[in-house]
Amino acid sequence: DLDEKRMALAEKFGAERCFTPDQAGEITKLTNGYGADATIITAATDSDKPLNQAMELTRKRGTVVVVGAVGLHLQRSPWYQKEIDLKISCSYGPGRYDTSYEEDGLDYPLPYARWTENRNMEAYLQLLAEGKVNFEALVEAEFNFEDAPAAYEKIKSERPLATLLKYSSGSDREHRKIEIRLPARKKESAIRIALIGAGGFAASTHLPNLEKMRDLFHLQAVCSKRGTTAKQHATRFEANYCTTDYKAILADDEVDAVLIATRHNMHARLVLEALQAGKAVFVEKPLALNEDELIQIENFYRENPEAPLLMTGFNRRFSPYAEKIKELADKRSTHGGQKTPLIVHYRMNAGFIPGDHWVHGAEGGGRIIGEGCHLLDLFNYWTGSTPVKIEAQSIAPRGQYRSDDNISTTITYADGSLCHLLYTSLGNRDLPKEYAEVYIDGAVAILDDYKNLKLTGTNLRGISGISQDKGHAAELQAFAHGIKTGTWPISLEDQLSVTRTSFAVDGMVR
Structure with a gap:
């Protein structure tokens, strides 16, 4: 040295x-x-x-x-x-930065990896317990936490081997809720909404949209597992408070509704707890990851038919492009009490996501349940019917590509409609992500990535947009309208049906 x-x-x-x-x-x-x-x-x-x-x-x-x-x-x-x-x-030892090890809990067998991140820590803690590791002689300076800036100055000038920051041990040690003192801008009739899960999508899409809808919503609180993230967004979007404890939001009588945007594996549990607390719920898709979770939600409404509104974030049906196709579909001729069936082809150029990404694992549930559900909801919406037969196939996995996000599924509906979804990660980003052709009783609708809608065989006019509109703002407006009028923007039956269809397709291609 x-x-x-x-x-x-x-x-x-x-x-x-x-x-x-x-x-x-x-x-x-x-x-x-x-x-x-x-x-x-x-x-x-x-x-x-x-x-x-x-x-x-x-x-x-x-x-x-x-x-x-x-x-x-x-x-x-x-x-x-x-x-x-x-x-x-690598710091800590084998297992570090391995998602399967650190987040999913899959250990390395001891005969093949004697020392891992966990076993190294166990040995270290054992040495501490036995008094064989002693840090007292290494500490050359101590500071109260409030004096941390002075501690860093000392480190820069004198380079002590170890510097100790002392925290207070009183009852105020942990603050899981922080009031944000900002000018009150709440409109009296606004729905008091709280965000649970302030990740990238919520921060880039939902919070800005809520900010633009101050006549409809007042952001009461922001909850995130990281306090710094919660405070940052609560301050930026003028919430009353931020917290790392979602139960504080559910217990808050001044919260009318919650917007759940956590990782997928938490959705169903949080939905139930929020509904039981009397809150209206907007939950990002998917509503649930398995049948057991879905049955719990279904049973809750069966036992509590007057319970608050539940809306899953199937935003695409609220896009002006999808609504125009629905308008055309509703004009179909009727024969023997049944409308003429539709044929729908929908292509999702989903893009490649590495196999160790959370969306493929227990937290995400896979891309069909987590994203493909959007398109299955569109099928229900456009046909106005329910699935009676589901068929699905996938590629044989090769190299980096998976079978469960490279699929072709055809769904037959009770009204005779056929809807086909091609969902793939094999494509290229230079091709627009989403494309649909809908064949409707002598007319055709061609949807190009929610930027352009071409209609033929009808006197309805298509849409050519300057920017993409997938319905994110409109779905929140529909949620507000649903709370105030008691009219569900998406029926519970549709939300359950779409989710079950996604389970069925996912099960066929794994």
Whole structure:
């Protein structure tokens, strides 16, 4: 080490010998001229010197392990001549940054990976419990948390080995709710809504839309698992308060409705808890990830028919383009009490998402349940009917591509309509994401990515938009209207039907 004071401390803790970089040649003498079997680098510098010096100190065919952040420009010749193994150590150990390990809890078998992130921590905690690791001698300075800026100044000027920040231990230690003191801009008739789950989509789409609808909504609260995120958005969009505890929102009598935009695996549970608390609920799709969750919601309404409004975020049906197609579909001729069937072809150029992304796992439920449900809802909406037969096929998985997001499904409806969905991750982003052809009793509607709608065989006019409109703003307006009038924008039966259809398709292609 460069610091003699730290070397003295190392010797106190049991190091047999300590050297400065200028004395490193002594290591060769101590090893009878061979060099160390292994050298571990824990330095922090942009310089390449620690790495190349480690090579010099290590014996032929030895090992150099880089733990710290150092320059990695190698002098190839000496490394080649000594055949040294260079290893870069990931923090904590095997399992770090592996989603399957860290988030899904899939452990590495001990016979194949003796030391993992968890087992390393277990061993470390055992050493602490036995008193074999003692940090007291390492702490050179202590500060109250309120004096943290002074602590950082000391670190920059004096470089103490360890600096301790002391937190108060009183009952005010944890604040899970923070009031945002902003000018009151609430309209008396506005629905007091709270957001649970302030992720990227909610922040970029729902919150800006709510801000534009102050005559309809007042943002009462923002809840996120990260307090900093909750406070940032609550301040930006002028909520009354932010919190990391969703139960505080459900217990708040001044919250009329909640907008749930968490990861998918939390939707059904939060929907039920919110409904039981008497809140109207807007939940981003999907409504649920499995039949058991869906049955619980279904049973709740069977037992509580006057319960508040529930709306799943099937936004596309509220797009002006989809509404125009619905207007045309409703003009179909009737024969024997039945309307002429539709034929729909819908192509979703969904884009590739890596297999370890959360959307494919237990949190997401897969892309058909999590995104394909939008299109299944459109089929219900346009036909005005219910599925009676579902057929689905998928590709055989090859390389990075999965079977469950490369599918073709055809759904037969009670009115005789046929709706086909091609959902694929094999495509290219240069092709627009969504495209549909709807054949309607002598007329045809061609929808191009919610930017253009061409109609033929009808006196209805198509739509050519300047920007894309998938109905995100209109669905919130419909939610507000539903709360105030008691009219559901999407029937409970449709929400259950679409969700069950997504389960069926997903089950066929996995």
